[in-house]
Amino acid sequence: MAKTQLNVRVDEATAEAARARALQRGVSMNRYIEELVLKDAGEIGQTFVEAASDFMKQYERVFAEEFGRERREAPDAAPTPHEGLPGTT
Template sequence: MAKKQINVRVDEAVYAGIEKRAAAAGMEVNEYARQLVADEANDLRHRFLVAGDHFAGEWADHFEERFGADSQGAAPARKSGRAA
């Protein structure tokens, strides 16, 4: 498969953030950036994320009502020590 090259200029602060995330992922900056671009071009991934966002928007209130949430967003524990 033929490869195409993309050159992107970013501010130093943006680069520092990318560099930090790449290091945390155990990747070189170029490899990390290549993966980000590939992920954004992935239609199946995009559809999944849109569907997940839609689901969360539609059902968030119902989950909150049923399970509640503490200040950290976690469901409260039952008396048995198990989550609701």
């Protein structure tokens, strides 16, 4: 993969902390910063997935009532995986 150079400005304390952490981990400063960005991007993606999952759990019954009704009215509609389970409609 092609690399792109980024130039950033941070205060000296932040730069020193980054150098020290990279040295402790045995990686270059470039690799350390790259890992931080990738980790942060992954956490954001994970946060989105968790929020979407929580939303679906919270509104599952509403979706089932609204969209399940349409599926049941269609003559060739196959049952959804949750139909017929206790506590579902």
